[in-house]
Amino acid sequence: MSDQSAKTLFFGGEWRSASDGATREIRSPDDGSLVAVVSEATELDVASAIASARASFDAGEFPSWGWAKRSALVARIADLLERDAEKFALLESGDTGKRLIEARYDIADVVSVFRYYAGLGLTEHERVVQIGDDHIDSRIISEPVGVCALIGPWNYPLLQASWKVAPALIAGCSFILKPSELTPSTAIALVHLFEEAGVPKGVANLILGAGAVVGTPLTSDSRVDLVSFTGGLETGKRIMGVCAQTVKKVALELGGKNPNIIFADADLDAAIDNAVTAVFLHSGQVCSAGTRLLVERSIHDRVVNQIVARAKMIRLGGPDDLEAETGPLISKAHLEKVATYVEKAVAEGATLLTGGKRSTLDGLRDGWYFEPTVLDNCNTKMSCVQDESFGPVLTIEVFDTESEAISLGNDTIYGLAGAVWTKDVAKAKRVAGALRHGTIWINDFGPYKAQAEWGGFKASGIGRELGPSGLHEYLEIKHVWTNTSPARSGWFADSLNSQVEEKG
Numbered sequence: 001m002s003d004q005s006a007k008t009l010f011f012g013g014e015w016r017s018a019s020d021g022a023t024r025e026i027r028s029p030d031d032g033s034l035v036a037v038v039s040e041a042t043e044l045d046v047a048s049a050i051a052s053a054r055a056s057f058d059a060g061e062f063p064s065w066g067w068a069k070r071s072a073l074v075a076r077i078a079d080l081l082e083r084d085a086e087k088f089a090l091l092e093s094g095d096t097g098k099r100l101i102e103a104r105y106d107i108a109d110v111v112s113v114f115r116y117y118a119g120l121g122l123t124e125h126e127r128v129v130q131i132g133d134d135h136i137d138s139r140i141i142s143e144p145v146g147v148c149a150l151i152g153p154w155n156y157p158l159l160q161a162s163w164k165v166a167p168a169l170i171a172g173c174s175f176i177l178k179p180s181e182l183t184p185s186t187a188i189a190l191v192h193l194f195e196e197a198g199v200p201k202g203v204a205n206l207i208l209g210a211g212a213v214v215g216t217p218l219t220s221d222s223r224v225d226l227v228s229f230t231g232g233l234e235t236g237k238r239i240m241g242v243c244a245q246t247v248k249k250v251a252l253e254l255g256g257k258n259p260n261i262i263f264a265d266a267d268l269d270a271a272i273d274n275a276v277t278a279v280f281l282h283s284g285q286v287c288s289a290g291t292r293l294l295v296e297r298s299i300h301d302r303v304v305n306q307i308v309a310r311a312k313m314i315r316l317g318g319p320d321d322l323e324a325e326t327g328p329l330i331s332k333a334h335l336e337k338v339a340t341y342v343e344k345a346v347a348e349g350a351t352l353l354t355g356g357k358r359s360t361l362d363g364l365r366d367g368w369y370f371e372p373t374v375l376d377n378c379n380t381k382m383s384c385v386q387d388e389s390f391g392p393v394l395t396i397e398v399f400d401t402e403s404e405a406i407s408l409g410n411d412t413i414y415g416l417a418g419a420v421w422t423k424d425v426a427k428a429k430r431v432a433g434a435l436r437h438g439t440i441w442i443n444d445f446g447p448y449k450a451q452a453e454w455g456g457f458k459a460s461g462i463g464r465e466l467g468p469s470g471l472h473e474y475l476e477i478k479h480v481w482t483n484t485s486p487a488r489s490g491w492f493a494d495s496l497n498s499q500v501e502e503k504g
């Protein structure tokens, strides 16, 4: 256990305890053991962190450092993260319960996000507008948006934080990072690393605590210019409502209900294997999880039988279990949510083919393990098809035609990601074009890259992370018009000047 209880909030360039001394215990989802004790911020701490960020932005040097200097800083952070990768992976798997090998992949991805934005910072950020007049210089420039509240979830804590802090730093913003109260350890370590890298005082601030307590003070404060949030739909709606009061910019990633469409002419071996990974990776706690399998009727039995057989074989286990293939759910509350979701699905007419309950197999200690679950005979009227379970639960629907597959794939309020499996390239492109989701994979499932935008259509969110658009979220656009040969506008009659002219 790391005893971080002393001082784990960071603002004004100093590590601090909560103003009332409150702390929170972080417990392993694998066995309930104590992982860390951290400070639990108060509203007063939030106000101080915002003041720190505001002062550094309004009166500090960072916004005027220039792109190249900020890029060098972000590249330095990438180097330090690479140096400390194993330490970060251990912290991440400790808080989330995910296998160490998965946490290592996450940290490698975090490094590439910092490296990508370090490189993007060195590209051109100004645009000259061609006016056709030698005396006019019309220039579009990008400036930092200001003070940002960056609120993250618990499934990929450091990775989701990196999608926000790396572009915010490149842009020259100051920020308050608020990780999930369930998984704060890597955010604490990251801010220590920011200090070592030389992030100026007040630019990076860290607040820990429950969203219900620190969330509203953070998102309602008029000194905050932008809120970037990744989390659940209901929390996202609440945040958007709060932000409307001060007309803040918002960037939201609110999950998805992602269709994975398999046509009969697909490479079924690859399609089935990827379908299993798509839904059961990280026990379904993935915003882009392939939780809705849409399968062409003629291959339904073959595909479903194989998926069920594979689901039954999946080995659950904790961070240090080298045989394990996936880990526990994040908390008791989340496990109960997933169990209720399955119960409701069955009550609504879905057929439970495997799983559906907490796994208590020997060796699973007292963790929040849930059996990989497959529900057949589902349809879009059922809540299991419409709501995000965020657990290892696959729902199966059948279709007969291409247009039916498309309309089923779009019959959701969400629009984050989807996949289509077929050997017919033209059909794959037609379906990809018709699906209203932010990422479409053709004959693949899951890859994302720091260079490629990530985000959702419809209720999956607002804005994009990663890629150049992920930086644009943190920039204000300013048009500067310079006239090197000023002249009278001549728009209104000027009696004063005409009198002067008459007298003359």
Ligand code: TXE
Binding pocket: 151, 152, 153, 154, 155, 178, 179, 180, 181, 209, 210, 211, 212, 214, 215, 216, 219, 230, 231, 232, 233, 235, 236, 238, 239, 253, 254, 255, 256, 286, 287, 334, 337, 388, 389, 390
């Ligand atoms: O998320 P919350 P929860 C989905 C998933 C999951 C559901 C609920 O379906 O079952 O959301 O999970 C902070 N103002 N996703 O309850 O509440 C909170 O402290 C400001 C999808 O854990 O959205 C945490 O830091 N902040 C998702 C963060 O919001 C508030 C990943 C996320 O918590 C706040 C995680 C408030 N009023 C869950 N209330 C994805 N898109 O990948 C809470 N928070």
